[in-house]
Amino acid sequence: MNETFLTIISTLATGAAICMFASPILTVLEMIKSRSIGVMTITFFCAMLMNCYVWSMYGVQTRAVPVIICNTLGNVIASWSILNFLTIARLEERSGHALKSTTYAATFNTVRLTLGLAIVFLLVMISMYTTLGAGVTATVNGLAGGCCSVFMLSSPLMMAKDIIKNKNAEGLQPVTMTFATANSLLWTLYGLLKSDPYIAVPNTLCSFACFFQFFLLLRYGRKPSVAVVTIVESLAPVPLDGEA
Numbered sequence: 001m002n003e004t005f006l007t008i009i010s011t012l013a014t015g016a017a018i019c020m021f022a023s024p025i026l027t028v029l030e031m032i033k034s035r036s037i038g039v040m041t042i043t044f045f046c047a048m049l050m051n052c053y054v055w056s057m058y059g060v061q062t063r064a065v066p067v068i069i070c071n072t073l074g075n076v077i078a079s080w081s082i083l084n085f086l087t088i089a090r091l092e093e094r095s096g097h098a099l100k101s102t103t104y105a106a107t108f109n110t111v112r113l114t115l116g117l118a119i120v121f122l123l124v125m126i127s128m129y130t131t132l133g134a135g136v137t138a139t140v141n142g143l144a145g146g147c148c149s150v151f152m153l154s155s156p157l158m159m160a161k162d163i164i165k166n167k168n169a170e171g172l173q174p175v176t177m178t179f180a181t182a183n184s185l186l187w188t189l190y191g192l193l194k195s196d197p198y199i200a201v202p203n204t205l206c207s208f209a210c211f212f213q214f215f216l217l218l219r220y221g222r223k224p225s226v227a228v229v230t231i232v233e234s235l236a237p238v239p240l241d242g243e244a
């Protein structure tokens with residue numbers, strides 16, 4: 001009975017995670033359509049990439065198939081989102097329109113930092129695996145994954161100050177928030193059933209972060225901002241350097 005219930009929860013949690021990781025597609029498609037990043041920053045997409053990268057490694061080490069499946073998909077979507085965000089931000093800035101919440105240079109540097117951290121983390125895990133063994137490596141990987149999850153799902157709260165100041169929660173994405181909440185609650189339950197604190201604890205914290213985002217959304221609503229300058233240039237190839 002317990003195994004059957006665990007299977008059901010893991011399936012639901014995997015589905016919720018896939019929906020959460022897929023939901024940014026809607027946001028990016030809207031950016032492509034409007035040729036503007038609006039009030040968004042690339043922080044969430046970079047946090048999503050790092051989170052999925054770390055948890056994919058944890059899933060491989062612990063042979064947790066649901067973790068591997070949803071995070072591999074998340075890696076692909078996060079990479080696609082980052083590439084499109086960079087391209088749109090560059091075009092928007094080159095059109096003479098100042099970005100609302102960031103700059104192209106800051107955006108590009110954030111991506112470089114994320115990729116650098118990913119490489120360093122991989123090298124550290126390989127080194128630990130060869131010197132300390134699989135058990136210690138999995139423990140450190142799980143701790144790192146928990147930190148990444150909390151940062152990813154709480155990253156929209158970096159806008160909380162501006163949301164409260166402007167009384168406008170336009171930057172929050174209701175679809176992503178809904179699936180993120182379901183994802184956090186289900187993975188918390190999965191972690192408790194598996195007696196895995198590296199899954200249960202961070203997802204509990206993520207649940208509270210999601211609840212606070214809904215509070216901000218319900219309190220201030222999403223009011224459309226001033227119309228952005230239309231960019232008539234088609235999307236250019238993704239830049240390979242940090243030049244604006």
